[in-house]
Amino acid sequence: MENTAQVGIIIVSHLDYGASILRTAEFILGPLSDCCSISVELSDQVADTVRRLDDAAKLLDKGAGVIILTDMFGGTPTNLALALLGKLNVEVVTGVNLPMLMKVFTERDKSLEEVARQAHEAGTKGIVVAGSMLRNKTKANEG
């Protein structure tokens, strides 16, 4: 049976970084649905943030699961997201950047596992040392 629901998308980050990258994706792609950002501040009670995350993941799971993108492995936002693994149908991908987020939005009709795989691929391939790359291309063309 094919799953016709879209994967839900949550960004968990320190401060308002998640909200900001989400606004940028929306600025480029147009209005986006079934997504949210959750900000983790030092002053927040951990229990309160876990509850907000848990609520959001349940709300956004329309049958295809939820991908949680976090700012950095080892940080509190990531650790709180990891606590949901095994309890809800979620996958956590760390180190969110714009290429990853754009890919997740355009491929969210795939399975959760596949969306996570593509998030990883788009995020890493989107990191390019541009000057070095362009110099190498120029050398190759001259060689």
Added chain:
Amino acid sequence: MENTAQVGIIIVSHLDYGASILRTAEFILGPLSDCCSISVELSDQVADTVRRLDDAAKLLDKGAGVIILTDMFGGTPTNLALALLGKLNVEVVTGVNLPMLMKVFTERDKSLEEVARQAHEAGTKGIVVAGSMLRNKTKANEG
């Protein structure tokens, strides 16, 4: 002769994403100097943004050059940054994420080329499909 100046850091992005990730780095690392973010909006005149970028790169180059981190290859912010290559002592790394930015701030006493290499490495290694990784670890421990 050893270069004692630090590499300058600029983030160029759509909207306020650059300012937001910079605030997050500052929240974690404490006050940061010789860095700035430049926001590119559709309504901005391209010439004006190029001038702001050019001014910032000149101001932040204390002798060790400037690394420009951008949100996404192919986007206007990246294209404007690439226009500075060859004219000023800058390197451009696309797909900025928090692990990359943290690394750049902690390694900025290295050469510009080395900072760019480490930015790429930290950015890509910081992208992890955490659930999949943890499940594989569990399997390996059981196997």
